[in-house]
Amino acid sequence: MPQKQKPRRSWLELKQAGNERFKTGQYGEATGLYCDAIKELEKSNEKNPEDLAILYSNRAASYLKEGNCAECVKDCNMSLELYPFNVKSLLRRAAASEALERYRQAYVDYKTALQIxxxxxxxxxxxxxMSKALTEADGPSWREKLPPIPTVPLSIREKLTQQTTNNTPKQNGSREVKKKAPSDKNIKKAQAQKEEGNALVKKGEYRKAIERYSQSLKNNPTEVTTYTNRALCYLSVKQYRDAVRDCDDALMIDSSNIKALYRRAQAHKELQNPKTCVDDLNNLLKVDPKNTAALKLLQEVQKKK
Known part of the structure; x- marks a missing residue:
């Protein structure tokens, strides 16, 4: 008697089986099942770009776990072509690029994910x-050598943020932090106000500049340089605690920001907090070991201790 052929599994069943293998650490088998799922979905009449993107992203996760970073990057590229700005694919490609020492590409992907x-x-x-690795490789001007960081359109940011929020379980006792992404219109308005503030700083009109930067931050509270610029103004008018707060906000967004660390150190020096000042300078020097201003300030503070 001829053997009965096993019924062919649908792409969804294959995907589910792949997910189960992945959860139990059977990454090689998971990769094979995702390969079969991709083939089945490609052949089916219900082919949907988003479904296909998720399968490529899942297979990329398996490749990453197996240490096959080059294939992981390829699958993430496919996934992001089908479903642009998918956070999981961005993070997986970033991790694979980092392992392959492609630090610039990894930095761009991590920063793109943070926009979402x-x-x-x-x-x-x-x-x-990546900031530390690129500083070591390219020196303090490493940002100039980066490929452009894509701007995530507002409509996509809102959609993906909502999906991420829905898929992320809330931790007991933790405060949920929500930051609404600024609109493209507000980003442009904020940029113009920031530039007005910069022009006022050049004229030495620090209090007027503070007003412009404050207006800019109302329109776009995610722009690091506006916080560090306003912190400079607060230092100039001897409002040191306000300078510390602005640097704190800047470092919440970019924890290795050199200007924020330096200006906060300056403020702590004036507030007679030498230990905190030294901590900030040491953290800055980890990122930029040859920063002359930081080295000079560190010497000054240590002499007085």
């Missing part, structure tokens, strides 16, 4: 690691 959700700890940590 500024509370992703893995993206913040990755950004910090």
């Amino acid at each position: 959700d500024c509370n992703i700890a893995a993206a913040h940590d990755g950004t910090n690691r």
